[in-house]
Amino acid sequence: MERAARALDERFFVSRRRMVERLARSGIRDARVLEALAAVPRHALVPEALGHRAYEEAPLPIGAGQTISAPGTVAAMSAALALTGRERVLEIGTGSAYQAAVLARLAARVISVERVPALASRARRALDRLGVSNVVVHLGDGTRGWPPEAPYDAIAVTAGGPELPAPLLEQLAPGGRLVGPFGPRGAQRLLRVRRDAKGVLRAPEVLGAAKFVDLVGDHGWDGS
DSSP states (O other), X not given: OHHHHHHXXXXXXXXXXXXXXXXXXXXXXXXXXXHHHHHXXXXXXXXXXXXXGTTSSSOEEEEXXXXXXXXXXXHHHHHHHTOOSOOEEEEEOOTTSHHHHHHHTTSSEXXXXXXXXXXXXXXXXXXXXXTOOSEEEEESOXXXXXXXXXXXXXXEEOSBBSSOOHHHHHTEEEEEEEEEEESSTTSEEEEEEEBOTTSOBOOOEEEEEEOOOBOBSTTSBOOO
């Protein structure tokens, strides 16, 4: 049994290394982001039955109608935030906790908000198993942000909304940046919004096409 476990760990290690090499070839240049993706065991954050697919370039279902984003999406969003290790980051949509675990290696502190109770609990347990101590998971409407710890140096929105939620923009610190998918269903774009050092919001930059699960809440899609 121990030999089988070692073989499984080795297989996942090789798969994760190949994933990172693939991301580097695809254009991800941020060495810290690649190192974080190389360190986080995605197979430990997907349903056990899908572990063999953990390092595919594809989103995977995690229950409650939600998905874990494809590795390339997580890498692109993380790189777009341009984190140095000193930031306080707000994540909207904890999901499987994969993006949170990656951000935890890139920033000082991550505050993550998840609206589905079962996913929030599962994410916290998964982070504890991985020894991630600088991520706090809150249950709530992520479209409202998390005012108690605002402002944030960076905000990652991991679900697609019809438009940029005003509360999130209000909670972005001077010099901060927000990255997330917005626009009509079927025609979303991954956007980056910056607030300059004087506090002025700059026009959104379009980083590419995007397809995410719905961002549900008071300032997102109606989930009823």
